[in-house]
Structure formats: C-alpha cells, structure tokens
Amino acid sequence: xxxxxxxxxxxxxxxxxxxxxxxxxxxxxxxxxxxxxxxxxxxxxxxxxxxxxxxxxxxxxxxxxxxxxxxxxxxxxxxxxxxxxxxxxxxxxxxxxxxxxxxxxxxxxxxxxxxxxxxxxxxxxxxxxxxxxxxxxxxxxxxxxxxxxxxxxxxxxxxxxxxxxxxxxxxxxxxxxxxxxxxxxxxxxxxxxxxxxxxxxxxxxxxxxxxxxxxxxxxxxxxxxxxxxxxxxxxxxxxxxxxxxxxxxxxxxxxxxxxxxxxxxxxxxxxxxxxxxxxxxxxxxxxxxxxx
Amino acid sequence: xxxxxxxxxxxxxxxxxxxxxxxxxxxxxxxxxxxxxxxxxxxxxxxxxxxxxxxxxxxxxxxxxxxxxxxxxxxxxxxxxxxxxxxxxxxxxxxxxxxxxxxxxxxxxxxxxxxxxxxxxxxxxxxxxxxxxxxxxxxxxxxxxxxxxxxxxxxxxxxxxxxxxxxxxxxxxxxxxxxxxxxxxxxxxxxxxxxxxxxxxxxxxxxxxxxxxxxxxxxxxxxxxxxxxxxxxxxxxxxxxxxxxxxxxxxxxxxxxxxxxxxxxxxxxxxxxxxxxxxxxxxxxxxxxxxxxxxxxxxxxxxxxxxxxxxxxxxx
Amino acid sequence: xxxxxxxxxxxxxxxxxxxxxxxxxxxxxxxxxxxxxxxxxxxxxxxxxxxxxxxxxxxxxxxxxxxxxxxxxxxxxxxxxxxxxxxxxxxxxxxxxxxxxxxxxxxxxxxxxxxxxxxxxxxxxxxxxxxxxxxxxxxxxxxxxxxxxxxxxxxxxxxxxxxxxxxxxxxxxxxxxxxxxxxxxxxxxxxxxxxxxxxxxxxxxxxxxxxxxxxxxxxxxxxxxxxxxxxxxxxxxxxxxxxxxx
Numbered sequence: 001x002x003x004x005x006x007x008x009x010x011x012x013x014x015x016x017x018x019x020x021x022x023x024x025x026x027x028x029x030x031x032x033x034x035x036x037x038x039x040x041x042x043x044x045x046x047x048x049x050x051x052x053x054x055x056x057x058x059x060x061x062x063x064x065x066x067x068x069x070x071x072x073x074x075x076x077x078x079x080x081x082x083x084x085x086x087x088x089x090x091x092x093x094x095x096x097x098x099x100x101x102x103x104x105x106x107x108x109x110x111x112x113x114x115x116x117x118x119x120x121x122x123x124x125x126x127x128x129x130x131x132x133x134x135x136x137x138x139x140x141x142x143x144x145x146x147x148x149x150x151x152x153x154x155x156x157x158x159x160x161x162x163x164x165x166x167x168x169x170x171x172x173x174x175x176x177x178x179x180x181x182x183x184x185x186x187x188x189x190x191x192x193x194x195x196x197x198x199x200x201x202x203x204x205x206x207x208x209x210x211x212x213x214x215x216x217x218x219x220x221x222x223x224x225x226x227x228x229x230x231x232x233x234x235x236x237x238x239x240x241x242x243x244x245x246x247x248x249x250x251x252x253x254x255x256x257x258x259x260x261x262x263x264x265x266x267x268x269x270x271x272x273x274x275x276x277x278x279x280x281x282x283x284x285x286x287x288x289x290x291x292x
Numbered sequence: 293x294x295x296x297x298x299x300x301x302x303x304x305x306x307x308x309x310x311x312x313x314x315x316x317x318x319x320x321x322x323x324x325x326x327x328x329x330x331x332x333x334x335x336x337x338x339x340x341x342x343x344x345x346x347x348x349x350x351x352x353x354x355x356x357x358x359x360x361x362x363x364x365x366x367x368x369x370x371x372x373x374x375x376x377x378x379x380x381x382x383x384x385x386x387x388x389x390x391x392x393x394x395x396x397x398x399x400x401x402x403x404x405x406x407x408x409x410x411x412x413x414x415x416x417x418x419x420x421x422x423x424x425x426x427x428x429x430x431x432x433x434x435x436x437x438x439x440x441x442x443x444x445x446x447x448x449x450x451x452x453x454x455x456x457x458x459x460x461x462x463x464x465x466x467x468x469x470x471x472x473x474x475x476x477x478x479x480x481x482x483x484x485x486x487x488x489x490x491x492x493x494x495x496x497x498x499x500x501x502x503x504x505x506x507x508x509x510x511x512x513x514x515x516x517x518x519x520x521x522x523x524x525x526x527x528x529x530x531x532x533x534x535x536x537x538x539x540x541x542x543x544x545x546x547x548x549x550x551x552x553x554x555x556x557x558x559x560x561x562x563x564x565x566x567x568x569x570x571x572x573x574x575x576x577x578x579x580x581x582x583x584x585x586x587x588x589x590x591x592x593x594x595x596x597x598x599x600x601x602x603x604x605x606x607x608x
Numbered sequence: 609x610x611x612x613x614x615x616x617x618x619x620x621x622x623x624x625x626x627x628x629x630x631x632x633x634x635x636x637x638x639x640x641x642x643x644x645x646x647x648x649x650x651x652x653x654x655x656x657x658x659x660x661x662x663x664x665x666x667x668x669x670x671x672x673x674x675x676x677x678x679x680x681x682x683x684x685x686x687x688x689x690x691x692x693x694x695x696x697x698x699x700x701x702x703x704x705x706x707x708x709x710x711x712x713x714x715x716x717x718x719x720x721x722x723x724x725x726x727x728x729x730x731x732x733x734x735x736x737x738x739x740x741x742x743x744x745x746x747x748x749x750x751x752x753x754x755x756x757x758x759x760x761x762x763x764x765x766x767x768x769x770x771x772x773x774x775x776x777x778x779x780x781x782x783x784x785x786x787x788x789x790x791x792x793x794x795x796x797x798x799x800x801x802x803x804x805x806x807x808x809x810x811x812x813x814x815x816x817x818x819x820x821x822x823x824x825x826x827x828x829x830x831x832x833x834x835x836x837x838x839x840x841x842x843x844x845x846x847x848x849x850x851x852x853x854x
Contacts, residue, residue, distance in 0.1 A: 262420065474714055477702075492715075
C-alpha cells in the first residue's frame with residue numbers, strides 16, 4: 001500500500017511540474033491557435049539559463065526565476081512578432097507548425113554547439129535533502145519545484161481572470177475581430193501572450209533543471225509532453241494544464257513503477273492517442289471555445 | 293507520357309553508371325541524392341498524394357535499420373552478410389507491418405493532430421529502441437559488411453540506392469496513375485466528400501501509409517548496412533522526418549519530380565556548400581524550412597491553405 | 609411491378625434531445641422525379657444524410673430496390689447506386705472539372721469500367737464540357753452546381769439525391785438545370801430532389817413529400833400538395849416567423 005501511495009505522491013508532484021511546463025504551450029495554442037513546436041526549446045533554455053546563473057553567480061534557480069522569465073518573455077515576444085506572425089500571415093496556421101519545427105531544430109543545434117550535448121542538471125545545496133509526510137517521502141527539491149509551479153499557475157490564473165491584461169488576452173482569443181474593434185492591439189496582445197507562454201516555459205525549465213537531467217535534445221520530449229498535457233486537460237487554461245499535468249504525472253510514475261521506467265513515454269503517448277481519438281479538446285475543453 | 297518514362301530510365305541509367313566515371317566522394321553525394329529522393333517520394337505518397345503529413349516518418353527508417361541489426365545480433369552473432377538482400381526486405385516488411393498496426397487509430401486523426409501523433413510515434417519508438425536492452429539501440433548494433441570483394445563500398449551501396457530510387461519512382465508513378473491514386477487525391481482535397489463519393493477512404497489511407505512505410509523501411513535497412521554500425525540516435529532522427537517534408541515542399545508536393553528536385557537541391561546545399569560544417573546540419577535544415585515558409589511565393593504554399601479541412605458537421 | 613427504388617418507413621433521427629426526423633414514411637418509385645420540400649430546418653438534409661448512410665437512423669427502415677439497407681456506409685450506398693449532389697457545392701479545389709467528375713465515375717456503381725465514357729456523358733448532360741480542363745476552384749455558382757450534379761451523375765447511379773440543385777441560379781440557369789434533370793431522368797436515373805424553387809419543384813416532380821419540423825405533413829402530386837392547407841400553413845407560418853424576426 002505504501003509503495004502505491006508513494007508512487008501516487010511522486011506522480012502528483014511530478015504532475016504539478018508537468019502542468020507548469022505545459023501551461024505556456026496551452027496558452028499560445030488557446031489564444032493564437034499556434035502549435036508551438038519550439039516550446040520545448042524555451043523550457044530547455046530556461047534550464048540552461050538557470051544553470052548558468054547558478055554556476056556563475058551562485059543564484060538558486062528559484063530565486064533566479066524573475067530573471068529567467070524576463071529574458072524568455074522578451075525572446076518569446078520578439079519571436080512571435082517577427083517569425084510566427086509572418087508565417088501565419090503568409091500561409092496559414094499549419095505553416096506555423098513547420099516554422100516552429102524548423103526553429104526548434106536550429107535552436108537545438110546551436111545549443112548543442114554552445115552548451116555541449118552532455119547531460120546536465122542543477123545541483124543546489126538542498127538537492128539531496130528530503131521531507132517526510134508520515135511514511136511517505138518527497139525530495140525537498142521536488143517539493144520546492146511543486147510549490148513554485150502551483151504558485152505561478154495560480155498567479156497566471158489570477159492574471160487571466162482578474163486583470164485588464166488578462167481580459168484583453170481572453171477577448172482576443174475569443175473574438176479577435178471584436179477585440180480589435182474595441183481598441184485592443186491584437187498583434188501586441190499576441191506577442192505578449194507568446195512572451196508569457198515563453199516565460200512560463202522557461203520558468204518551468206529552471207525548476208525542471210533542479211529535478212531532472214536535461215540536454216539540448218530534451219526539447220522534443222518537453223514539447224510532446226506539453227501537447228499530451230493539453231490534450232488531456234484542455235486548451236488555454238491553467239486549470240486544464242493542472243488537470244492534464246497531474247493526470248500525466250501519475251500515469252508516468254505508475255508506469256515507471258509497475259511496468260518499467262523505459263515505458264513511461266510510451267504509456268504517455270498511448271494516453272495521448274486515446275484522448276485524441278475520444279475527446280480531442282481535452283477533459284476541460286477549449287477555454288476560449290465558447291464563442292468560436 | 294512515354295517520353296517521360298524514357299527520360300526517367302535514361303536518368304536512372306546515368307545515375308547507375310556513375311561509379312565508373314566519377315570519384316568516390318561524388319558517388320557518395322549521388323547516393324545520398326538517391327537515398328533522400330526516394331525517402332521523400334515515399335513520404336509523398338502519404339503526404340503529398342493523400343494529404344496526411346507525417347512528422348515522424350523517421351520511425352520507419354529506424355525500424356528498417358534496426359530489424360536487420362537485431363536479427364544479425366540475435367541469430368547470426370554478427371555474421372549473415374550474405375543474407376543482406378533478405379534482411380533489407382524483412383526490414384521493409386516489418387516497417388510496413390508496424391505501419392499497418394498504428395494505421396487504424398492514427399489515420400482517424402487529421403491535420404496537425406496526425407502530424408504530432410506521428411511525431412510522438414517516432415519519439416517513443418526511438419526511445420524504446422534504446423531503453424529496451426534486448427534491442428540495444430543505446431549501445432548500438434553492428435551490421436555485417438556485405439560488400440562483395442570485387443566492388444568498392446560506395447559503388448555497391450550506390451547501385452542499391454539507385455535501384456531503390458527506381459523502385460520508389462515506379463511505385464509512386466503506379467499509384468498516381470491508378471484508381472488508388474485518384475482516390476488519394478480526392479481524400480487530400482476533401483475527405484468527407486470523397487467518402488460520400490464512395491471512395492474507400494479508410495482502406496486507401498492505410499494502404500498509402502503501409503506502402504510508404506515499406507519503401508521507407510527498405511531505404512532505412514540499406515542505410516543501416518551502409519553505416520555498418522547503428523544506434524538509436526543515428527537512425528531515429530527528427531531531422532530525417534523534417535527533411536522528407538522539406539524536399540517535397542521545396543520541389544512540389546503531390547508530384548513525382550518535386551520531391552526529387554527538392555532532394556537534389558538540399559543534397560547539394562548540405563554536402564557541397566555546407567560540407568565541412570557537419571555539425572550544422574540540423575541548423576541548416578531548420579533554417580531552410582523557415583526561409584521557405586517565409587519567402588516562397590504564395591502559389592507554392594497554396595496547397596497548405598486547404599489544410600486542414602473542417603470536418604463536415606452532421607446535424608439537423 | 610418492380611420494387612420502388614427507395615422506401616423509408618418510420619424513419620426517425622434524434623440528436624441529443626432534438627428530434628430532426630419523426631417517423632417519416634415515403635416511397636420513391638422507379639423512373640420518377642420526386643420532391644422533398646419544407647421550411648428551413650425541417651430536416652431535409654438530415655433525410656439525405658440518413659439515406660446515403662452518412663448518419664445512422666435512430667429508428668425506422670430504409671429499403672433500396674427492395675433490399676433493407678438501414679445503416680449502410682456511404683461507400684456501400686455509392687457502390688450500390690445512390691449518388692448525392694450536395695447543397696453546398698464541394699468540388700475538389702485542386703483538380704480540374706474533368707478530374708472532379710472522373711472521381712465520381714471511378715468510384716461509382718460500375719467501378720473503373722468505362723470511366724471516360726461516363727465522365728464525358730455526365731459533362732455533356734450538364735453542359736459543362738467546355739469547362740472540363742478548368743480548375744474547379746473559382747467557378748461561378750452556376751457552374752459549381754452543374755459540376756456537383758455531373759460528379760454525382762458520373763457514378764452512374766440508380767438514385768440521384770439532389771440537394772437544392774437550383775440554389776443560387778438565375779432564371780435561365782434554373783431552366784437549364786430543370787432541363788438537365790429531365791434528361792437525366794429520361795436516361796433512366798430516378799431522382800429525389802430537395803428544392804425551394806417552387807417552379808422547379810412543381811414543374812419537375814411526380815410526387816412530393818412535405819416535411820416540417822421533422823414530421824411529414826403532406827404527400828402527393830404537386831397539385832395536391834399545393835392545395836393542402838397544412839402545407840400552406842407551414843410555409844406561411846415560417847414566413848411570419850421570419851417577418852417577426854423570430
């Protein structure tokens with residue numbers, strides 16, 4: 001019984017981080033309709049940025065989050081205003097799939113050259129400490145990561161639902177023409193949304209860097225991960241990402257424990273295909289679909 | 293029509309004769325052209341003709357390469373060179389069988405969902421090839437040297453690749469001219485209407501995927517032998533998947549000459565222009581895709597605008 | 609007396625609480641042109657969706673040439689000889705007119721036999737031979753309608769379901785379409801058509817089924833139907849609703 005509970009707990013902890021890692025992708029997909037295959041690159045960039053800050057300045061990844069998020073926000077904003085917008089305008093949303101795929105390859109290659117393809121991880125002072133919850137155990141690092149994830153997810157939900165900025169984003173997602181007519185600068189909002197998505201991706205990367213090993217080619221796995229989370233939980237909302245992430249985390253740990261660690265991704269992918277066949281809009285549906 | 297057939301045959305004959313009057317480096321470049329041209333044509337049967345863009349076709353390259361590798365390791369203890377033709381065939385057949393298994397659930401998906409699902413298939417299969425120790429992709433597998441004593445290695449593999457290119461061109465041309473091909477075109481243009489016109493859409497899609505996978509598997513198996521030593525990372529490669537799409541797009545999706553033209557351009561670019569900078573191949577491919585999407589004239593991308601088609605809504 | 613081409617008995621279709629068709633009966637005799645009319649939203653397209661196998665019925669039976677075929681697939685329907693020309697023309701945009709029609713012929717009742725002949729006949733019957741090599745994309749509404757019917761006709765069907773073939777056509781084009789439909793019937797094809805253009809319906813049809821809100825409210829010859837008070841009420845009623853912005 002205890003091993004099962006521990007596995008479930010590990011799954012929920014991992015799942016919280018998965019949700020955090022996917023919410024940026026979800027937002028971009030929900031608001032812009034763009035499937036951002038460069039998402040994983042932003043995650044990995046966040047990990048490397050946090051690694052750099054930790055090694056050069058000794059900054060703890062969680063403390064360094066504001067910096068990482070700011071940098072990746074800017075990158076995301078620029079990326080969308082230049083390449084993505086151009087691709088969507090020139091051809092179609094499907095073209096953005098190819099462009100983001102191409103950029104992902106370029107970025108991965110550059111990262112491999114600049115940062116080396118070796119597997120890295122961020123070792124903090126408390127990397128090996130643990131917390132006990134009765135008979136169950138959590139790594140301190142993972143607990144910190146989970147807490148950060150939940151706080152930031154909650155913050156995003158507040159942003160989307162309680163601020164003027166959030167209203168502008170939601171309006172643009174539901175009715176771009178109407179929003180534009182009401183004075184919303186749709187292009188700017190798209191850029192800001194993408195920046196927000198990138199910032200969250202990068203932030204999750206910094207957290208992930210503390211918990212799991214990463215290399216430049218991890219980006220593909222994190223992009224797919226995000227896609228699965230969104231397919232499971234629903235598009236465009238932090239709640240959907242949280243639900244999908246938690247589900248996915250539990251599936252991952254249960255598979256690792258009872259089938260084998262090698263089959264984690266295979267199990268997750270199987271779940272993805274099942275969901276796509278049965279309910280492609282995810283359990284909570286498309287957050288902005290009401291008026292579409 | 294017959295002029296086209298004649299021209300193609302002459303073209304293939306000239307290609308095949310290359311080792312006789314061209315130095316080894318150029319022969320390898322030509323082999324690479326045959327490899328990529330055939331791969332892209334095979335992808336195009338599903339992607340260009342039927343309109344189902346697979347973003348994970350490298351999975352069939354990988355399976356094609358790994359099957360002979362595993363057989364050789366488990367049954368022949370590293371030998372089995374004389375069985376190469378059979379092993380290549382088996383590689384293709386297993387790829388085809390795999391395609392047949394995943395076809396039913398995956399071809400239910402359309403547009404980006406299909407693309408990403410295939411990406412997922414490739415990712416997971418690649419991972420499993422390394423993670424499952426019995427397969428041994430992480431460590432790697434050896435393939436025996438099957439080159440006959442009388443031939444130089446690059447010439448041997450060149451002949452095989454030319455042969456596979458001829459096979460693929462033949463297959464694609466046959467599909468195009470047959471009722472099957474017309475059905476695939478109808479599926480690409482408007483799958484729901486095609487279904488209403490009694491096109492056997494499900495069966496045709498599966499057949500296209502299986503055929504494409506078979507040809508890709510043959511190419512992957514040969515590629516494995518030409519490398520001599522394969523690992524997960526050397527045959528399950530995301531850029532392989534992207535390359536196939538890029539060649540077809542560059543030269544013209546839905547045609548036969550198109551993917552070949554695209555492959556030719558790309559091979560020249562990467563081998564001749566970028567040749568020395570081997571570790572920038574991913575970058576170059578990615579950059580080319582981005583450039584193509586942003587700079588290519590509207591008409592060339594016009595085909596994309598019709599994808600994905602909204603599904604016909606049944607309702608009152 | 610040969611079996612009627614199409615018989616529906618008690619045909620019902622429900623969508624999550626909405627009853628789109630409610631126990632409708634009708635017979636389409638061989639060699640006739642029959643009509644299906646009714647106010648907007650009456651369930652006419654649903655009827656065609658059920659007959660062609662695109663949707664399964666919730667209740668009821670469909671018989672094609674005497675054989676029960678309820679719940680068949682669109683491919684089975686096509687191969688048996690039921691073809692449909694859609695209300696919203698959906699040509700294959702990247703193909704030429706001829707290629708479009710040819711697809712209809714290739715997968716129709718006779719399969720790959722005599723495909724060129726069937727294609728040419730269909731093009732000629734609808735008067736679009738001159739457009740054969742033009743891309744289907746960018747055709748005028750009138751030409752698209754004709755392409756739609758030609759593509760269905762090329763399948764050499766026994767029964768042609770024509771969904772508003774005259775929609776969006778000017779009077780001259782409507783006349784041409786009416787004449788074409790008569791020629792098609794004379795060539796041995798039974799037709800069941802949905803139409804709002806009353807001139808076409810009254811002029812062409814031997815028998816008409818009138819439905820409103822999913823129910824059959826009248827059936828008979830054009831004369832009988834036009835004089836039926838329930839029919840008049842249904843149409844006037846819907847006109848009133850439109851006038852009041854309902």
